[in-house]
Amino acid sequence: MYFSDDYFIGFVEGEGMFYIGVVPSSETKYGWQVIYFFKVSQNPSGRKVLESLKDRLQCGYIRQNSSSDKNDKSLAFVVRDLSSLLHKIIPFFDKRLFIKRDAFYKFKQVLKLVESGKHLTREGMKNILDISYSMNTRKRKYSKRQMLKSF
Secondary structure, three states: OOOOHHHHHHHHHHHEEEEEEEEEOOOOOOOEEEEEEEEEEEOHHHHHHHHHHHHHHOOOEEEEOOOOOOOOOOEEEEEOOHHHHHHHHHHHHOOOOOOOHHHHHHHHHHHHHHHOOHHHOHHHHHHHHHHHHHHOOOOOOOOHHHHHOOO
C-alpha cells in the first residue's frame, strides 16, 4: 500500500505529537533528564499506515500506545533516538507543517540544544525548560525553579 508524503504530513497534523519533557533521573549528574520523542497514534485498523510511515522514515518502532490503560488498544509509531530525530524526522517535516508548526519548531530547537550539549548547563536547561513549558500548558509536577536548583 502506498501513501504519499503529503498524506503522512496530514496524518501527523491530526494524530502526531512532538514531545519534550524534563523528568527526574538518578542517572544524570544534576538529577534531571531531558526526554524527547515523536509519536503518531492510530487505532489497530490503521496499523498499515503506521508501518508505512515507519518504512518511509526508516526509523522508530510500533508499540501499544498505552502501557497503563489496558482498555486502550491503539498503536503508536515512536521515534526516540536523537540521531533519527535530527536526521530523519526533522528534515522530513521541516517547513511542511501548519497545525503543528509551532510545536515542531520548538521541538527542533530543543533537539539542537541537546545535540550541542547545552542541556548539561544551567543556561541551556533554562532554555529547554522555557521552551518545553511553552509547548504544553498542562499543570506541571515540578516547577522550573525546582529543577534549576540542581545546576
